[in-house]
Amino acid sequence: MIVNLPDGSKKEVAQDATVADVAASIGAGLAKAALGGKIDGAFADLDSVVPEGATVEIITEKSPEALGIMRHSAAHVLAEAVQELYPGAQIGFGPQTDDGFFYDFALPRPISTDDFEAIEAKMAEIVAADEPFVREVVTRDEAKEIFADQRLKLEHIDDLPADAEIVIRRHGSFVDLCSGPHIPSAGKIGPFKLMKTAGAYWKGDSDREMLTRIYGTAFFKKHDLEEHLHNLAEAEKRDHRKLGRE
Numbered sequence: 001m002i003v004n005l006p007d008g009s010k011k012e013v014a015q016d017a018t019v020a021d022v023a024a025s026i027g028a029g030l031a032k033a034a035l036g037g038k039i040d041g042a043f044a045d046l047d048s049v050v051p052e053g054a055t056v057e058i059i060t061e062k063s064p065e066a067l068g069i070m071r072h073s074a075a076h077v078l079a080e081a082v083q084e085l086y087p088g089a090q091i092g093f094g095p096q097t098d099d100g101f102f103y104d105f106a107l108p109r110p111i112s113t114d115d116f117e118a119i120e121a122k123m124a125e126i127v128a129a130d131e132p133f134v135r136e137v138v139t140r141d142e143a144k145e146i147f148a149d150q151r152l153k154l155e156h157i158d159d160l161p162a163d164a165e166i167v168i169r170r171h172g173s174f175v176d177l178c179s180g181p182h183i184p185s186a187g188k189i190g191p192f193k194l195m196k197t198a199g200a201y202w203k204g205d206s207d208r209e210m211l212t213r214i215y216g217t218a219f220f221k222k223h224d225l226e227e228h229l230h231n232l233a234e235a236e237k238r239d240h241r242k243l244g245r246e
Helices: 019-026 028-033 066-085 113-129 142-145 151-159 222-237 240-245
Strands: 001-004 010-012 036-039 041-042 056-059 102-107 134-138 165-172 173-178 192-201 209-219
Touching: 010 019, 019 028, 019 036, 019 056, 028 173, 066 113, 066 165, 066 173, 066 209, 113 192, 134 142, 142 151, 142 165, 151 173, 192 222, 209 222
Parallel strands: none
Antiparallel strands: 001 010, 036 041, 036 056, 102 209, 134 165, 165 173, 192 209
16 A cells, blocks of 8 residues: 655555554664654554555654653653552553653652652663553453552543543553553653652542642653753752742
8 A cells, every 4th residue: 555755755565554664664774763653643653553545754753742752651651660669559640741741649658759769760670671562442341440440540431431432551561541652662761850749639620639740851862861950950049939038
């Protein structure tokens, strides 16, 4: 079948080819660098099947969307680490943000920045294992069975429209409700740093449960992370509230 590329050219690929197959048909270097793609402008994972005649764009580290996708995957790794370290932890939502990512938890005990070293170490183990992020579509009943011990997820499943497609992401033994997109595997997550904790109401509703939000950031290059942390430190030095107190 024929697919279209962003530069207007066309490429012949096998029927039911994936985004990864399209990248490989363009070149081995692109296939290695690929983190995800777009099919007719919509984000897609590398294993997403491409329909005939679609326009396919390959996302690499250099793409403007890549950092956000990687940070979203880092949020999943954070949740996985917290669940391993704090049995019984309930997971909420964990999106990327303009300068990093966060994840909300209902935890069996309070945590603080003093716990970050252990959490970061566990995250580093998970990244080193380089397990793939696997997309799977499930029924509502299957989703409820998968998240039987996760009350926040069960509530969210009940809140979904009756005709909603329910997508999960498996990563090793960790599983989350998530439509994606994600990078292919955890090993492609760059240098990361946990930043702070805060309180956050479940689903942003002040009448609901207060959760613990953990903020972090991640970059593809160590230099970029170090520069970001330096800029934050410099901005804090110039904070008028801090200067006023002093």
